[in-house]
Ligand SMILES: CC(C)[C@H](C(=O)O)[C@@H](O)C(=O)O
């Protein structure tokens with residue numbers, strides 16, 4: 018049965034890195050007879066420039082119709098000063114996440130043995146690191162209302178946002194997290210700030226409740242400030258971590274950086290049927306856009322995650338991941354992961370090397 | 376003129392470490408003829424056990440009357456399951472911060488050259504590290520209303536908190552941050568999430584406005600997820616960072632842990648007249664309480680900060696800091712900072728070594 022993939026290159030380095038991932042998908046499409054149809058659309062600043070909005074209806078319609086979505090990255094200084102905040106590139110991304118109910122964000126932080134030196138941490142602290150951060154992606158303070166900036170009676174302005182979760186939102190992300198832990202090391206750490214924030218008191222309570230359905234998974238709780246410390250001190254103590262949208266944004270970036278090679282890390286954002294959007298953990302890197310030097314591997318690995326989670330094509334996913342490992346073994350490196358003695362390659366050369374290794 | 380110091384040992388290791396800091400204060404009190412009067416009071420779980428509340432009126436009255444406060448730490452599993460959340464130890468700490476309007480929280484993250492090995496980061500990444508995090512401490516989501524857990528029409532519960540700042544709250548912490556930067560490397564990085572949260576759009580705007588009064592300080596802005604990454608990747612790029620209560624909680628703990636020796640780091644919480652409460656960055660460590668092995672140096676260094684910021688006794692502060700440096704040079708180490716070849720000492724031996732070095 019044919020599958021529709023929507024390709025959203027986005028802004029900055031997005032188009033360059035996505036182009037390489039598409040080449041890789043083309044190869045596995047043939048090799049494994051996947052019958053993938055790929056269509057492109059605009060999102061973010063690129064969509065704003067063309068349609069005056071970061072998430073045009075045509076893009077949203079295609080996204081709804083697609084079986085899975087591969088996204089590059091959005092945003093850049095060109096659009097940072099748009100008066101109307103609703104028109105900024107990030108709103109396109111947030112609109113996709115929320116419109117498609119992609120509440121389950123999986124962010125692996127894996128240290129590739131070939132790139133062990135890239136970490137700013139001591140080798141013994143990070144060697145073999147393999148953490149999965151499960152971040153709630155369509156609720157919490159990112160989407161809570163009321164929100165805005167208002168003028169008080171004394172003439173001063175006040176900015177406000179609302180951090181809110183209800184039981185079912187917490188329960189569904191808890192299930193994703195427990196099921197992920199079941200497939201891995203069977204340890205789940207839920208991160209909250211239950212000593213201060215009521216919303217996370219409820220979070221903790223529901224986590225404990227859902228835990229009863231997963232007796233094989235060991236659940237622990239940690240305050241977010243301590244979690245940030247423990248990630249720096251001894252990250253290998255973690256298997257799966259689950260947390261809300263805002264804490265997940267912060268902790269997943271910190272965890273990704275522990276590996277020293279954020280240019281390598283993919284992510285998945287899933288709805289309740291495992292339909293998903295896949296994107297690299299890194300951003301649109303406007304400073305190096307158009308130079309052909311960005312690392313396409315996080316996007317290529319995101320395509321592999323897409324095959325595995327949304328399209329049930331584990332063999333094709335394995336093949337891509339193996340090919341990436343092979344090009345690393347060969348010493349091929351883009352600038353961000355380059356070290357002495359290795360061969361520096363461009364975005365395109367890296368993409369083509371993965372194709373060749375396939 | 377005589378000065379009143381309120382000593383709040385608190386819970387867990389609090390009483391042990393505070394006792395050593397008091398010995399040190401006694402010595403400088405005499406040596407520098409400071410005319411300090413020290414009084415003790417209960418806060419946190421210890422106060423709950425005695426008075427049924429974590430912040431009894433008698434403690435609050437003494438705190439208001441004092442010129443400065445030295446606190447150990449609060450909290451522990453003994454009180455974690457108190458039904459009424461308002462009675463938990465943390466509420467005592469939060470009540471002091473807010474009741475005394477201690478909005479300016481200064482958290483230095485300094486790597487002691489004698490303890491360079493303790494860090495989980497590579498030496499070249501952290502050697503010479505010296506960052507100051509300025510955290511807003513009496514506003515933001517910690518104190519914002521409405522807050523709570525309510526039952527929705529469909530019978531489900533929902534937890535909610537409010538992240539709110541007005542212009543004057545932002546302006547006064549901005550001033551503390553710019554003035555701190557002026558006395559140091561003249562670089563200030565303001566951390567927000569202005570691409571998602573309106574409250575931090577206002578934060579960024581006011582930071583830019585206040586910057587005009589400090590033309591000698593270079594202001595930059597960073598999103599909180601990126602700040603967490605940059606602290607791990609290259610922390611020495613920062614001089615002073617300023618952020619709100621919640622982000623400051625997370626980032627200051629991450630920054631502290633970069634040094635590998637959180638048992639060494641003091642903090643100050645100041646009101647608009649530089650009256651302040653001083654406490655170690657670490658917590659009450661209930662797991663090692665009563666064993667006499669906790670590191671008293673963060674509390675002793677907090678006492679030094681108190682002399683410097685609230686009591687204008689820089690010479691006495693310098694003397695304490697020098698004494699701490701000397702005991703480290705001698706190789707004396709509590710368990711948390713112990714490494715091969717050093718001499719392991721108890722809480723009391725460490726305190727007495729500082730007294731001797733004075
Ligand atoms: C671009 C931004 C809105 C987004 C977020 O905060 O979620 C990004 O940081 C991410 O983590 O995917």
Ligand SMILES: CC(C)[C@H](C(=O)O)[C@@H](O)C(=O)O
Pocket residue numbers: 212213242450465468469624
């Ligand atoms: C104990 C807790 C309420 C407190 C906080 O979150 O502010 C602590 O983590 C701190 O940073 O001083």
